Amino acid sequence: MSDEQRDPRGSSGAAEGGGSGQAGRDASVTPAAQLPELDERGLAGLREVGRGWAGCMPPRQLWERALPVDRGLEFLGSEPSRSGRFLEIRSGPPGAQPDELEATAQAGEQDSPVGRLAYALRRALIGPALRSSALAQELMGRALALAVLSPDALSSVAYGPEAMMAVLVLAGSSELKLSLPIGAALAVLMLSVGLGYRQVIRAYPHGGGSYIVASDSLGAHWGLLAGAGLILDYILTVAVSVASGVAAVTSAIPSLTSATVPIGLAMIVLLVAGNLRGVRDAGAAFAGPTYLFVAAIGLVSIAGLIKAGSHGFHPVAAAPHRAIETVGVLLVLRAFASGATAMTGIEVISNAVPVFKAPQAKHARHTLTVMMGLLIAMFVGVVLVAHFDGAAPQSGQTVLSQIAHDSVGGGIPYDFVQLATTLVLLVAANSAFNGFPRLLYFMARDGYVPRVFARMGDRLAFSNGILVLAVPAAVIYAGFGGQTEPLIPLFAIGVFLAFTLAQSGMVAYWLRHHDRGWRSALATNLLGAVLSGAVVLVAAATKFAEGAWVVVVLVPLIVLACRRVHAHYQRAREALMPRAGQLSEGSPVRRVTMPPADLEVSERLAEAQADPSQVSSFAVVPVAVLDLAALRALAYAVSLAQPVLAVHISPTEEEAERFRRAWLAWGDHLPLELVVSPYRATVAPLANYIEALHRQRPDVTLTLVVPEIVVARRWQRILHGRIAVRLRAALIAYEGIVITTVPFHLPA
């Protein structure tokens, strides 16, 4: 940990970035990140281990010649294949080395009717597998990028103002007028944070979300904090966006209200399916809803303001609400914190700089500026129109639906607004399905979450991350009955925690990098950090009892879990790294010889022996009945040129005698130990006996050669003991015990 804090850019865990060695925290994505790489220290260790091998190995070409098979599979060309499966490996791509092969798309297909059906279904649902090379992204121009990257931010207008008003109305409908000054303060906040993210783009032209920026500038722990905030943020974004999208539908069609939860869950399923297909195809399709929504809000705002102007900008009185709280600083702060949810998603563009056409940073900054302008305009428009229109939060109809109705009337214009709102919210939820797996990918690359999250599915989507996002989001959505309002208190904290850390990271960055204009950039980011931090504190303090405590508890827990994962990977990496100066000393070099012969005593425990001259082993074969399966296992064990001991566990003396008779009939070719188990346990005494043997010579590898009967039909498994499986479970905890299963296949 301390190592990492000193050099946050460098070796920060089990998984360092690409092979290039630099750019440990860049935002590029490669399927190879799942495989940890050896650094220079590891390679040096490897060289030293290799010298140990060189001293005891027969010449290299002998090994090549000894192979009884054609490892290049050149025979495949001529010979007809039994099933399609053999066609799935072919010679490498043009220009590849001769010892390289390539797997085909069909490599995942199972060779059974059920397997083939499952494969066909999978392909029909999520499309054909994509080559890793398809990852090279189509670059986007400004207009497309705006449409694809902004729905998360812009769609917040659909619930942010309403969330603010829902707090104010608690003090009576007359206090809804406070939405004007609070809205203005939020607009200032948006401006400030937006300007701050322009600086992020400048400093991280390869893309940097809050996690990367905070990790990089402030250290791994702060990055983790931002990551934990974002994880919750993404989950809540899906839940809130879907809830809000369904609310737009049910506002227009009240008869669907009773189906709120099923409709939302269906949307989430749709999003999962679409994202498992990979999002490459979808880019352009997402442009529609964004521009439609901008047009819709523009329409509502302008029509609403014209209407208000016709009344001399005299606000219509809202339907009276009984005040259940009095106006005070606390209420205003709560309304402010709720309204701040309108800012979710503004960090998306700074994360995604690499998708822009060159010059990337310039285009990205321009697009961010446009987006923030639109966001502020739309937010202010909605707040103003709602004010003049006398709209107030009510169940059954959203504020946006109310003002749309009052501004543009019913009929097609209203339906258009509601449809655009629903679509953009769905697209916003979808953007979480992009961002969340990417975040987990970066965290997995750094070793903070399980490595499977760095794994790309065969459509180049991070399938694991998609599923891990969808399940909690669906649970939360259904658990809160599809309502937006109770989710709002949980929402703001994670978002603004990430904002704060990203902005603070930029402050730290500018203190180190005195680029041109760094002072004003620092000031911008400092302001953003302070304001965002204030929102975090306000939100946590004023909404603690309403649900924010969940986030306050979960964020540190997530950080803690990530640190434990990281510590494990760190230790694993240390334990697994070939180390120079540590190996091949002490133990004498011994040519690989043919046992049976007395084994020398090694100075190393079995698992520390890294070259074959150090490895010696003997085999123990548990035999229940001296049948062909057992004989095959014994023959196999003997063929491995190591000493062999057979063990039989007997429930009774008589049975032991019976077994001995069979053993003698066979010819008593090998040492045999009979263990009578008068309490009839089989696996436990066997495991204990093997452990006792191994304990005598921990420097000698004990190979347990287990005959395993393999049945042709799954149901037949219950007809045979699962000794091999249970032995494995009992003995896997002991070092230096190798377990070999020798299958014997029964006919169907």
Add this chain to the structure above:
Amino acid sequence: MSDEQRDPRGSSGAAEGGGSGQAGRDASVTPAAQLPELDERGLAGLREVGRGWAGCMPPRQLWERALPVDRGLEFLGSEPSRSGRFLEIRSGPPGAQPDELEATAQAGEQDSPVGRLAYALRRALIGPALRSSALAQELMGRALALAVLSPDALSSVAYGPEAMMAVLVLAGSSELKLSLPIGAALAVLMLSVGLGYRQVIRAYPHGGGSYIVASDSLGAHWGLLAGAGLILDYILTVAVSVASGVAAVTSAIPSLTSATVPIGLAMIVLLVAGNLRGVRDAGAAFAGPTYLFVAAIGLVSIAGLIKAGSHGFHPVAAAPHRAIETVGVLLVLRAFASGATAMTGIEVISNAVPVFKAPQAKHARHTLTVMMGLLIAMFVGVVLVAHFDGAAPQSGQTVLSQIAHDSVGGGIPYDFVQLATTLVLLVAANSAFNGFPRLLYFMARDGYVPRVFARMGDRLAFSNGILVLAVPAAVIYAGFGGQTEPLIPLFAIGVFLAFTLAQSGMVAYWLRHHDRGWRSALATNLLGAVLSGAVVLVAAATKFAEGAWVVVVLVPLIVLACRRVHAHYQRAREALMPRAGQLSEGSPVRRVTMPPADLEVSERLAEAQADPSQVSSFAVVPVAVLDLAALRALAYAVSLAQPVLAVHISPTEEEAERFRRAWLAWGDHLPLELVVSPYRATVAPLANYIEALHRQRPDVTLTLVVPEIVVARRWQRILHGRIAVRLRAALIAYEGIVITTVPFHLPA
């Protein structure tokens, strides 16, 4: 199958009886039955295989000397043990051969805090483990045997008469008088079947249930039919006895009626727990309820008859019931079939002849006679008293409770009758927990049900059979809401099917064995068979729609399933048996030599090679990262004196290059194949590649040596790929592929 029909006593499947070779179908029980034994044919095959080994093996004493460990564990005596586990194997019992060890009772204990706690709990609940030698049964005198073996039969009086009356009352309460002639017919039936079972005892002095008698005399199929009937019978006995026992309780304490189902389930749990402890301790404790029940029914009968006599044996009119059916042959037959449930359990004594003191058969026949006398007397007494008392089935109170109330009045005598009834019904249900696992044991010994049912738990109880009985019984009990009546139609068929087959078996037996008095014995059994068979037909026909169809469908299904299991074991036995004249021909004898060297082509597929001169193998080592775990697996593979090939699956070309660099740094000591998998699958292409290699030389064993990272904590498993597990699953279906996992343990 035909083989077995010709000689039903002889080799009828995978599992023949004890080592003595005779008594293939005797009723003795030994833990060794779980291990199938080789017959003479197998031993002959073994000798021939052994000759093949003799030609290629180094001398026996070399093998002994080569062992690096003391296999007798003599070091244990002096050395202090790290944990208690090493004390669990000790030198054999006095008189055992020197190469024999013995496991202790603690051998099942797990060496972890949770494991130790689980062990302590288990021991506290079901008691300390019992040695197999404790199986030697305490023999019983007549009085004790009557008490222990008769509850099943005698307790049927608690529900049989009521079941009969419940049918008659459908024709109106006036038709309850028909219970007298029907009861008389049932008494005749009891007498006949009872006499028939006296003959069973004579012919099977070692004990023979319906399954054994029918298998033995009529052939395996008929035995299976009896077994299937008995399986259902036992399950229903538990459900009906518990339901009837709870009814006795709720008749006395009506406020408990709402808790019928929980009370019954608690009773079943109690029975399971008691039986998992083993029933050895319980014998004497069961004597009480039986004699109490006999006394209670005697009391009720005598008091009731005295009361009836005081009215001049003029029946009291039963409370009027509206007739919903008319009297007819069908109704009478249904009442007869329902009343026949009073006969369940009369076969118990003939199954259990070995528990009697010598002369066993004489004592058993005497006890059976006494039991049948008691049964008939109690049955007739209850029917008569119910008739004179004007009792009629009603919900909320059993007939037995009504006549007890009317005969002995309320208060302590009544409570005594109800208590005795409940207790004897519980003991009867308990007897099913004895009989069912024993039946499954015999069927498992003959290979008709999975072999685990021949396994005795560490309390010498057949734990698996106990659990398999309890679950369906509890489900049926709860599913029918704890009511006795709807279960009755299902009940009679299985019982009388078993009776019929046992009696028919005896007919066949006497036709073959002309012992003294065989003609009269034959006549007795013939009468029993015909009458029992008639009951089966009547019950199946008249109660088909009421639920009997379930039994009519299930019995053939069970028979079919048993036959499939048996066919599998049969084929497995054939496939596994060392066969003379089949092995070691064709392939040239080759001394075990040291690869790398060109491997000869064998004429046998890998799995058919039964001696080491025929086995040759090469190793494939999948390597993801060239870390210490992988190096250890490579070193181990090389130390086995076989050719080695390393395989690496790469998601991208770049990663493949990276891996090649590490490989070259190490020294390129072994052949390496790189497979680029541009669709990012790992296991599928690896499995396909290995399969393609193996297909080239199916005569050479392919040993897959998989490095496996073993974590110290369970939760850490999700942090590492489960390649080894998934590879095993993918490749286990292929013959001749041995899978070896070389563990590498990470620190905690």
